[in-house]
Amino acid sequence: MKLKDYQDWVSDFYKKRGWYDYNSFIRCNFLAEEVGELAQAVRKIEIGRDRPDEEEETKVEKLENIKEELGDVLDNIMILADKYQISLEEIMQSHQDKLIKRFE
Template sequence: MVDIKAYQNKIIEFYKKRNWYQLDPFIRINFLTEEVGEVSRAVRTIEIGRDRPDEKVPLNMHENLVEELGDVLDNLLIIADKYQISLEDIMESHLSKLEKRYKE
């Protein structure tokens, strides 16, 4: 199992090595939006298919979805890091919000 903090650090290092990290957060948001669109396309392909002769359907649709979700995750991690927010902080804050909002 991959440790979340170790993964975030590795992704940050990877992006910095390729000079992708320094891109402005506004630009990074555009990349995130593009990747979310690719997740949407992957889910649509799995759920209802694609009917376009000019598009190739991935051979392994599940593997494609995993890849696109990873791209979304990486962009989220980079945006969070630019604002000094750890994934753990995000998860704890969000869980607390849900627990307060949806008390059982």
């Protein structure tokens, strides 16, 4: 799937549910929440949780959780980019140019 196609699909999906209407400040808070969930998923696979009240997940389940949380983070980034009419390709190119200029 092409990034542009997915970004358009995500924006349409969020618009149909009224989730797109949240302002960018609120969207950044959703993004922060999802990054926290991603951090917890990574922690589970890297160092564990040591919680006797939680059932231990398999490595496959832990990896699926990481994939799910990365998707949630990505969707929030895509919505923010869309709200400012910035394509992901444009973001990637600009960021690559910055890193090359800074480190090469």
